[in-house]
Amino acid sequence: MNTDRLRASAAAALALCLAASAYAEVLAVAKPEAAGLSSSRLERLSSVLKADVEKGRIPGAVMLIERRGKVAYFEAFGMRDKAKGAPMTKDAIFRIYSMTKPITSTAVMMLAEEGSLRLNDPIARHLPALANLKVGVEKADPAGGAPTVEQVAATRQPTIQDLLRHTSGLTYGVFGRSAVKTLYNQAGIGRADDSSADLVEKLGKLPLAYQPGTTWEYSHSTDVLGRLVEVVSGKPLDQFLQERVYAPLGMKDSGFHVPAEKLDRLAEPGPHPETGAPERVLDATKPPKYVSGGGGSVSTTIDYLRFCRMLLNGGQLDGTRLLGRKTVELMTSDHLGALNGPGAGYGFGLGFAVRREVGGPPMPGSTGDYYWGGWAGTYFWVDPKDKLIALFMIQQPSQQPYYPTIIRMLVEQAIVD
Numbered sequence: 001m002n003t004d005r006l007r008a009s010a011a012a013a014l015a016l017c018l019a020a021s022a023y024a025e026v027l028a029v030a031k032p033e034a035a036g037l038s039s040s041r042l043e044r045l046s047s048v049l050k051a052d053v054e055k056g057r058i059p060g061a062v063m064l065i066e067r068r069g070k071v072a073y074f075e076a077f078g079m080r081d082k083a084k085g086a087p088m089t090k091d092a093i094f095r096i097y098s099m100t101k102p103i104t105s106t107a108v109m110m111l112a113e114e115g116s117l118r119l120n121d122p123i124a125r126h127l128p129a130l131a132n133l134k135v136g137v138e139k140a141d142p143a144g145g146a147p148t149v150e151q152v153a154a155t156r157q158p159t160i161q162d163l164l165r166h167t168s169g170l171t172y173g174v175f176g177r178s179a180v181k182t183l184y185n186q187a188g189i190g191r192a193d194d195s196s197a198d199l200v201e202k203l204g205k206l207p208l209a210y211q212p213g214t215t216w217e218y219s220h221s222t223d224v225l226g227r228l229v230e231v232v233s234g235k236p237l238d239q240f241l242q243e244r245v246y247a248p249l250g251m252k253d254s255g256f257h258v259p260a261e262k263l264d265r266l267a268e269p270g271p272h273p274e275t276g277a278p279e280r281v282l283d284a285t286k287p288p289k290y291v292s293g294g295g296g297s298v299s300t301t302i303d304y305l306r307f308c309r310m311l312l313n314g315g316q317l318d319g320t321r322l323l324g325r326k327t328v329e330l331m332t333s334d335h336l337g338a339l340n341g342p343g344a345g346y347g348f349g350l351g352f353a354v355r356r357e358v359g360g361p362p363m364p365g366s367t368g369d370y371y372w373g374g375w376a377g378t379y380f381w382v383d384p385k386d387k388l389i390a391l392f393m394i395q396q397p398s399q400q401p402y403y404p405t406i407i408r409m410l411v412e413q414a415i416v417d
Helices: 003-026 039-055 098-113 160-165 179-187 196-203 221-233 237-249 260-265 301-312 325-331 403-412
Strands: 060-067 070-081 093-097 134-139 148-153 297-300 346-348 353-355 370-373 379-383 388-393
Touching: 039 060, 039 070, 039 403, 060 301, 093 098, 098 160, 098 221, 098 237, 098 297, 098 301, 098 325, 098 370, 134 179, 148 179, 160 221, 196 221, 221 237, 237 301, 297 301, 301 379, 301 388, 379 403, 388 403
Parallel strands: none
Antiparallel strands: 060 070, 060 388, 093 297, 134 148, 346 353, 353 370, 370 379, 379 388
8 A cells, every 4th residue: 555545544544533533422321320310221121122123113223312411321223224234323314204393493483583573473474375364164065975165264364373383274184084184185285396385385275274273283384384484584494404503503414315425324214014015205315396394304313412402401502592591481381272282281382292291191201391203203302300302213104103102101211310
Protein backbone atom coordinates (compact mmCIF):
# COMPACT_ATOMS: atom_id res chain seq x y z
CA MET A 1 0.00 0.00 0.00
CA ASN A 2 1.52 3.37 -1.00
CA THR A 3 1.84 6.38 1.33
CA ASP A 4 -1.21 8.21 -0.02
CA ARG A 5 -3.40 5.17 0.42
CA LEU A 6 -2.07 4.67 3.95
CA ARG A 7 -2.86 8.25 4.82
CA ALA A 8 -6.35 7.93 3.32
CA SER A 9 -7.00 4.70 5.22
CA ALA A 10 -5.74 6.24 8.46
CA ALA A 11 -7.94 9.30 7.97
CA ALA A 12 -10.97 7.14 7.26
CA ALA A 13 -10.27 5.00 10.33
CA LEU A 14 -9.87 8.11 12.49
CA ALA A 15 -13.15 9.51 11.18
CA LEU A 16 -14.91 6.26 11.98
CA CYS A 17 -13.43 6.19 15.47
CA LEU A 18 -14.43 9.78 16.12
CA ALA A 19 -17.95 9.11 14.84
CA ALA A 20 -18.22 5.98 16.96
CA SER A 21 -16.90 7.87 19.99
CA ALA A 22 -19.42 10.69 19.52
CA TYR A 23 -22.23 8.20 19.01
CA ALA A 24 -21.21 6.27 22.12
CA GLU A 25 -21.13 9.48 24.15
CA VAL A 26 -24.65 10.42 23.08
CA LEU A 27 -25.93 6.91 23.81
CA ALA A 28 -24.15 6.29 27.10
CA VAL A 29 -26.38 3.89 29.03
CA ALA A 30 -26.57 4.07 32.82
CA LYS A 31 -27.30 1.18 35.13
CA PRO A 32 -31.12 0.98 35.32
CA GLU A 33 -31.09 1.26 39.12
CA ALA A 34 -29.48 4.71 38.81
CA ALA A 35 -32.74 5.83 37.14
CA GLY A 36 -35.05 4.01 39.54
CA LEU A 37 -35.59 1.02 37.26
CA SER A 38 -35.03 -2.66 37.96
CA SER A 39 -32.54 -4.53 35.79
CA SER A 40 -34.22 -7.84 36.48
CA ARG A 41 -37.66 -6.48 35.61
CA LEU A 42 -36.34 -4.96 32.38
CA GLU A 43 -35.28 -8.48 31.42
CA ARG A 44 -38.98 -9.19 30.99
CA LEU A 45 -39.08 -6.55 28.26
CA SER A 46 -36.02 -8.03 26.56
CA SER A 47 -37.42 -11.55 26.80
CA VAL A 48 -40.72 -10.59 25.19
CA LEU A 49 -39.06 -8.80 22.27
CA LYS A 50 -36.55 -11.59 21.71
CA ALA A 51 -39.36 -14.14 21.71
CA ASP A 52 -41.46 -12.08 19.29
CA VAL A 53 -38.52 -11.88 16.88
CA GLU A 54 -38.00 -15.63 17.11
CA LYS A 55 -41.71 -16.27 16.51
CA GLY A 56 -41.69 -14.01 13.45
CA ARG A 57 -44.17 -11.50 14.84
CA ILE A 58 -41.66 -8.75 14.01
CA PRO A 59 -38.34 -8.90 12.14
CA GLY A 60 -36.65 -6.56 14.62
CA ALA A 61 -37.06 -3.68 17.05
CA VAL A 62 -35.25 -0.93 18.91
CA MET A 63 -36.33 0.04 22.44
CA LEU A 64 -35.08 2.97 24.52
CA ILE A 65 -36.01 4.18 28.00
CA GLU A 66 -34.73 7.38 29.54
CA ARG A 67 -35.60 8.45 33.08
CA ARG A 68 -34.40 11.47 35.03
CA GLY A 69 -32.06 12.37 32.20
CA LYS A 70 -30.37 8.95 32.12
CA VAL A 71 -30.68 6.46 29.27
CA ALA A 72 -31.30 3.34 31.32
CA TYR A 73 -32.21 0.90 28.55
CA PHE A 74 -31.25 0.94 24.86
CA GLU A 75 -31.38 -2.34 22.95
CA ALA A 76 -31.72 -3.56 19.37
CA PHE A 77 -33.36 -6.89 18.55
CA GLY A 78 -33.55 -9.09 15.47
CA MET A 79 -33.12 -7.90 11.90
CA ARG A 80 -33.17 -4.45 10.32
CA ASP A 81 -33.75 -6.02 6.90
CA LYS A 82 -34.65 -9.69 7.15
CA ALA A 83 -34.62 -10.23 3.39
CA LYS A 84 -30.99 -9.10 3.24
CA GLY A 85 -29.93 -10.76 6.47
CA ALA A 86 -28.99 -7.37 7.98
CA PRO A 87 -29.11 -7.21 11.81
CA MET A 88 -31.04 -4.44 13.54
CA THR A 89 -28.84 -1.57 14.73
CA LYS A 90 -29.48 1.15 17.28
CA ASP A 91 -29.04 3.81 14.60
CA ALA A 92 -31.57 2.23 12.19
CA ILE A 93 -33.82 4.67 10.35
CA PHE A 94 -37.57 4.08 10.60
CA ARG A 95 -40.61 5.37 8.75
CA ILE A 96 -42.38 7.01 11.68
CA TYR A 97 -45.65 7.84 9.88
CA SER A 98 -47.95 9.66 12.35
CA MET A 99 -45.14 10.38 14.80
CA THR A 100 -44.61 13.19 12.27
CA LYS A 101 -47.75 14.85 13.69
CA PRO A 102 -46.20 16.09 16.97
CA ILE A 103 -43.31 17.58 14.99
CA THR A 104 -45.61 19.40 12.55
CA SER A 105 -47.71 20.57 15.50
CA THR A 106 -44.54 21.94 17.10
CA ALA A 107 -43.82 23.90 13.91
CA VAL A 108 -47.30 25.43 14.05
CA MET A 109 -46.81 26.44 17.68
CA MET A 110 -43.46 28.04 16.83
CA LEU A 111 -45.23 30.20 14.25
CA ALA A 112 -47.93 31.02 16.80
CA GLU A 113 -45.27 32.13 19.28
CA GLU A 114 -43.89 34.48 16.63
CA GLY A 115 -47.30 36.08 16.09
CA SER A 116 -47.64 34.74 12.55
CA LEU A 117 -50.93 33.03 13.34
CA ARG A 118 -53.42 32.62 16.17
CA LEU A 119 -54.78 29.30 17.36
CA ASN A 120 -58.34 30.65 17.18
CA ASP A 121 -57.91 31.80 13.56
CA PRO A 122 -60.31 30.05 11.19
CA ILE A 123 -58.06 27.97 8.96
CA ALA A 124 -59.55 29.67 5.90
CA ARG A 125 -57.88 32.94 6.97
CA HIS A 126 -54.59 31.37 5.86
CA LEU A 127 -55.87 28.73 3.42
CA PRO A 128 -58.71 30.31 1.39
CA ALA A 129 -59.47 27.01 -0.35
CA LEU A 130 -61.09 25.94 2.93
CA ALA A 131 -63.50 28.88 3.14
CA ASN A 132 -67.18 28.25 3.85
CA LEU A 133 -66.91 24.53 4.52
CA LYS A 134 -70.23 22.69 4.80
CA VAL A 135 -71.05 19.66 6.93
CA GLY A 136 -72.24 16.43 5.34
CA VAL A 137 -75.36 14.88 6.85
CA GLU A 138 -76.12 11.33 5.78
CA LYS A 139 -79.64 10.73 4.51
CA ALA A 140 -81.04 7.23 4.15
CA ASP A 141 -82.60 6.21 0.85
CA PRO A 142 -86.25 5.21 1.49
CA ALA A 143 -85.97 2.75 -1.37
CA GLY A 144 -83.07 0.99 0.32
CA GLY A 145 -80.32 2.29 -1.93
CA ALA A 146 -77.04 3.90 -0.93
CA PRO A 147 -77.37 6.82 1.50
CA THR A 148 -76.88 10.31 0.16
CA VAL A 149 -75.12 13.32 1.65
CA GLU A 150 -76.94 16.57 2.31
CA GLN A 151 -74.63 19.52 2.91
CA VAL A 152 -75.68 21.90 5.68
CA ALA A 153 -74.10 25.08 7.02
CA ALA A 154 -71.37 24.71 9.64
CA THR A 155 -72.19 26.30 12.98
CA ARG A 156 -68.66 27.75 12.81
CA GLN A 157 -65.60 27.25 10.67
CA PRO A 158 -62.75 25.01 11.91
CA THR A 159 -59.87 26.81 13.62
CA ILE A 160 -56.17 26.05 13.81
CA GLN A 161 -56.78 24.79 17.35
CA ASP A 162 -59.41 22.39 15.98
CA LEU A 163 -56.86 21.03 13.53
CA LEU A 164 -54.25 20.58 16.26
CA ARG A 165 -56.65 18.63 18.47
CA HIS A 166 -58.51 16.77 15.66
CA THR A 167 -61.89 18.42 16.21
CA SER A 168 -61.91 20.12 12.80
CA GLY A 169 -64.67 17.94 11.35
CA LEU A 170 -62.23 16.46 8.82
CA THR A 171 -61.70 12.71 8.59
CA TYR A 172 -59.29 10.23 7.02
CA GLY A 173 -62.07 8.28 5.37
CA VAL A 174 -60.65 4.91 6.40
CA PHE A 175 -61.70 4.48 10.05
CA GLY A 176 -65.30 3.30 9.95
CA ARG A 177 -67.82 3.89 7.21
CA SER A 178 -70.09 6.79 6.31
CA ALA A 179 -71.31 8.49 3.18
CA VAL A 180 -68.87 11.37 3.74
CA LYS A 181 -65.95 8.99 4.18
CA THR A 182 -66.92 7.35 0.90
CA LEU A 183 -66.67 10.76 -0.76
CA TYR A 184 -63.14 11.16 0.67
CA ASN A 185 -62.08 7.83 -0.77
CA GLN A 186 -63.60 8.59 -4.15
CA ALA A 187 -61.77 11.93 -4.26
CA GLY A 188 -58.40 10.25 -3.64
CA ILE A 189 -57.53 12.38 -0.63
CA GLY A 190 -53.85 12.04 0.30
CA ARG A 191 -52.64 10.45 -2.95
CA ALA A 192 -48.86 10.26 -3.21
CA ASP A 193 -48.84 12.10 -6.56
CA ASP A 194 -50.63 15.12 -5.08
CA SER A 195 -48.93 18.03 -3.35
CA SER A 196 -50.04 19.40 0.02
CA ALA A 197 -51.64 22.27 -1.89
CA ASP A 198 -53.58 19.72 -3.98
CA LEU A 199 -54.73 18.04 -0.77
CA VAL A 200 -56.15 21.28 0.61
CA GLU A 201 -57.87 22.09 -2.70
CA LYS A 202 -59.57 18.68 -2.68
CA LEU A 203 -60.64 19.00 0.95
CA GLY A 204 -62.16 22.40 0.22
CA LYS A 205 -64.57 20.78 -2.23
CA LEU A 206 -65.78 18.11 0.22
CA PRO A 207 -68.12 18.35 3.19
CA LEU A 208 -66.88 17.98 6.74
CA ALA A 209 -67.85 14.77 8.50
CA TYR A 210 -68.86 16.60 11.71
CA GLN A 211 -69.65 20.05 12.99
CA PRO A 212 -66.33 21.65 14.03
CA GLY A 213 -65.55 21.30 17.72
CA THR A 214 -68.12 18.57 18.39
CA THR A 215 -66.22 15.34 17.68
CA TRP A 216 -62.68 14.05 18.04
CA GLU A 217 -61.75 12.12 14.92
CA TYR A 218 -58.27 11.27 13.77
CA SER A 219 -57.95 12.91 10.38
CA HIS A 220 -56.10 14.81 7.70
CA SER A 221 -56.04 17.77 10.09
CA THR A 222 -52.27 17.64 10.56
CA ASP A 223 -51.69 17.38 6.82
CA VAL A 224 -53.60 20.65 6.51
CA LEU A 225 -51.36 22.07 9.25
CA GLY A 226 -48.36 21.07 7.16
CA ARG A 227 -49.71 23.19 4.33
CA LEU A 228 -50.41 25.99 6.82
CA VAL A 229 -46.73 25.99 7.83
CA GLU A 230 -45.73 26.30 4.19
CA VAL A 231 -48.07 29.21 3.47
CA VAL A 232 -47.33 31.16 6.65
CA SER A 233 -43.56 30.61 6.62
CA GLY A 234 -43.10 30.84 2.85
CA LYS A 235 -41.03 27.63 2.89
CA PRO A 236 -41.74 24.00 1.97
CA LEU A 237 -42.57 21.98 5.07
CA ASP A 238 -39.51 19.75 4.79
CA GLN A 239 -37.24 22.80 4.53
CA PHE A 240 -38.91 24.52 7.49
CA LEU A 241 -38.58 21.44 9.69
CA GLN A 242 -34.96 20.92 8.68
CA GLU A 243 -33.99 24.51 9.40
CA ARG A 244 -36.15 25.18 12.45
CA VAL A 245 -36.52 21.80 14.19
CA TYR A 246 -34.19 19.05 13.02
CA ALA A 247 -30.94 21.00 12.70
CA PRO A 248 -31.34 23.00 15.94
CA LEU A 249 -32.11 19.84 17.90
CA GLY A 250 -29.31 17.81 16.29
CA MET A 251 -31.76 15.39 14.65
CA LYS A 252 -29.27 14.50 11.95
CA ASP A 253 -31.10 11.50 10.45
CA SER A 254 -34.65 12.91 10.30
CA GLY A 255 -36.46 14.13 7.21
CA PHE A 256 -38.92 12.98 4.56
CA HIS A 257 -36.70 10.46 2.82
CA VAL A 258 -33.48 8.53 3.42
CA PRO A 259 -30.53 9.78 1.32
CA ALA A 260 -28.58 7.23 -0.69
CA GLU A 261 -25.61 7.20 1.68
CA LYS A 262 -27.86 6.15 4.58
CA LEU A 263 -30.01 3.52 2.87
CA ASP A 264 -27.97 0.75 4.51
CA ARG A 265 -29.58 1.85 7.81
CA LEU A 266 -33.22 1.82 6.66
CA ALA A 267 -35.39 -0.67 8.58
CA GLU A 268 -37.73 -2.81 6.49
CA PRO A 269 -40.81 -4.87 7.36
CA GLY A 270 -40.87 -8.62 7.28
CA PRO A 271 -43.69 -10.72 5.82
CA HIS A 272 -47.05 -10.69 7.56
CA PRO A 273 -46.60 -13.08 10.49
CA GLU A 274 -49.83 -14.95 9.75
CA THR A 275 -50.27 -14.83 5.97
CA GLY A 276 -46.67 -14.46 4.83
CA ALA A 277 -47.73 -11.70 2.44
CA PRO A 278 -45.45 -8.66 2.03
CA GLU A 279 -46.32 -5.71 4.28
CA ARG A 280 -46.46 -2.47 2.35
CA VAL A 281 -44.74 0.68 3.60
CA LEU A 282 -43.86 4.09 2.16
CA ASP A 283 -41.02 4.29 -0.33
CA ALA A 284 -38.52 6.26 1.75
CA THR A 285 -35.69 6.06 -0.77
CA LYS A 286 -36.51 9.26 -2.69
CA PRO A 287 -38.01 12.68 -1.91
CA PRO A 288 -41.82 12.54 -2.07
CA LYS A 289 -44.00 14.94 -4.01
CA TYR A 290 -46.53 14.87 -1.19
CA VAL A 291 -44.69 16.00 1.96
CA SER A 292 -47.20 14.81 4.52
CA GLY A 293 -47.20 16.78 7.76
CA GLY A 294 -49.38 14.06 9.22
CA GLY A 295 -47.36 11.00 8.36
CA GLY A 296 -44.48 11.31 5.92
CA SER A 297 -41.19 11.46 7.80
CA VAL A 298 -38.36 9.17 8.82
CA SER A 299 -36.25 9.27 11.96
CA THR A 300 -34.09 7.27 14.35
CA THR A 301 -34.60 6.35 17.97
CA ILE A 302 -31.97 8.81 19.12
CA ASP A 303 -33.26 11.64 16.93
CA TYR A 304 -36.77 11.26 18.26
CA LEU A 305 -35.39 11.03 21.78
CA ARG A 306 -33.92 14.49 21.27
CA PHE A 307 -37.32 15.79 20.18
CA CYS A 308 -38.93 14.26 23.28
CA ARG A 309 -36.21 15.67 25.52
CA MET A 310 -36.98 19.13 24.17
CA LEU A 311 -40.63 18.72 25.16
CA LEU A 312 -39.86 17.26 28.58
CA ASN A 313 -37.41 20.12 29.20
CA GLY A 314 -40.13 22.70 28.58
CA GLY A 315 -39.24 23.54 24.99
CA GLN A 316 -35.44 23.61 25.04
CA LEU A 317 -32.54 21.22 24.63
CA ASP A 318 -28.84 21.78 25.21
CA GLY A 319 -29.25 25.55 25.22
CA THR A 320 -31.45 25.65 22.10
CA ARG A 321 -35.04 26.77 22.70
CA LEU A 322 -37.76 25.92 20.19
CA LEU A 323 -40.79 26.68 22.36
CA GLY A 324 -41.63 28.53 25.54
CA ARG A 325 -42.40 26.53 28.66
CA LYS A 326 -46.01 27.72 28.78
CA THR A 327 -46.51 26.74 25.15
CA VAL A 328 -45.41 23.18 25.89
CA GLU A 329 -47.78 23.12 28.87
CA LEU A 330 -50.60 24.19 26.54
CA MET A 331 -49.73 21.55 23.96
CA THR A 332 -49.57 18.73 26.50
CA SER A 333 -52.83 19.58 28.26
CA ASP A 334 -56.18 18.05 27.35
CA HIS A 335 -58.20 20.24 24.96
CA LEU A 336 -61.22 17.98 24.54
CA GLY A 337 -63.09 18.51 27.81
CA ALA A 338 -66.19 16.30 27.75
CA LEU A 339 -65.51 14.96 24.26
CA ASN A 340 -64.35 11.37 23.85
CA GLY A 341 -60.68 11.08 22.89
CA PRO A 342 -58.55 8.37 21.31
CA GLY A 343 -59.02 5.86 24.13
CA ALA A 344 -60.18 5.23 27.68
CA GLY A 345 -58.75 7.81 30.08
CA TYR A 346 -57.14 9.88 27.32
CA GLY A 347 -58.03 13.25 25.87
CA PHE A 348 -56.04 15.11 23.27
CA GLY A 349 -53.80 18.14 23.37
CA LEU A 350 -52.21 20.05 20.50
CA GLY A 351 -50.45 17.17 18.77
CA PHE A 352 -50.58 14.38 21.37
CA ALA A 353 -52.97 12.14 23.27
CA VAL A 354 -52.94 13.28 26.91
CA ARG A 355 -53.78 11.10 29.91
CA ARG A 356 -56.69 12.45 31.97
CA GLU A 357 -56.58 9.95 34.81
CA VAL A 358 -54.57 7.01 36.11
CA GLY A 359 -57.58 4.68 36.09
CA GLY A 360 -59.26 3.84 32.81
CA PRO A 361 -56.45 3.07 30.33
CA PRO A 362 -55.41 -0.59 30.11
CA MET A 363 -51.80 0.18 31.12
CA PRO A 364 -50.04 2.06 33.95
CA GLY A 365 -49.02 5.70 33.67
CA SER A 366 -49.43 9.12 35.21
CA THR A 367 -52.02 11.83 34.78
CA GLY A 368 -50.58 14.18 32.19
CA ASP A 369 -48.43 11.69 30.31
CA TYR A 370 -48.70 12.05 26.54
CA TYR A 371 -48.06 9.78 23.58
CA TRP A 372 -48.52 9.03 19.93
CA GLY A 373 -47.49 6.38 17.43
CA GLY A 374 -47.05 5.58 13.76
CA TRP A 375 -48.82 3.25 11.36
CA ALA A 376 -45.81 0.93 10.95
CA GLY A 377 -45.60 0.36 14.72
CA THR A 378 -43.36 3.13 16.06
CA TYR A 379 -44.55 4.50 19.41
CA PHE A 380 -43.44 6.92 22.12
CA TRP A 381 -44.65 8.39 25.36
CA VAL A 382 -43.43 11.06 27.74
CA ASP A 383 -44.33 11.11 31.43
CA PRO A 384 -43.45 14.50 32.97
CA LYS A 385 -44.28 13.36 36.51
CA ASP A 386 -41.90 10.41 36.32
CA LYS A 387 -39.47 12.28 34.04
CA LEU A 388 -39.63 9.31 31.69
CA ILE A 389 -39.30 9.02 27.91
CA ALA A 390 -39.84 5.69 26.16
CA LEU A 391 -39.45 4.90 22.47
CA PHE A 392 -40.36 1.69 20.65
CA MET A 393 -39.43 1.36 16.98
CA ILE A 394 -40.54 -1.35 14.55
CA GLN A 395 -41.59 -1.54 10.88
CA GLN A 396 -44.47 -4.00 10.86
CA PRO A 397 -47.86 -2.33 10.17
CA SER A 398 -49.91 -5.42 11.03
CA GLN A 399 -48.51 -5.40 14.56
CA GLN A 400 -49.09 -1.71 15.29
CA PRO A 401 -52.31 -2.30 17.30
CA TYR A 402 -50.72 -5.04 19.43
CA TYR A 403 -47.68 -3.42 20.98
CA PRO A 404 -48.57 -0.13 22.75
CA THR A 405 -50.31 -1.68 25.77
CA ILE A 406 -47.83 -4.51 26.27
CA ILE A 407 -44.78 -2.26 25.84
CA ARG A 408 -46.23 0.31 28.24
CA MET A 409 -46.86 -2.40 30.86
CA LEU A 410 -43.39 -3.89 30.47
CA VAL A 411 -41.71 -0.50 30.90
CA GLU A 412 -43.88 0.83 33.72
CA GLN A 413 -43.62 -2.37 35.78
CA ALA A 414 -39.84 -1.87 35.84
CA ILE A 415 -40.12 1.40 37.81
CA VAL A 416 -39.30 0.43 41.39
CA ASP A 417 -38.43 3.58 43.34
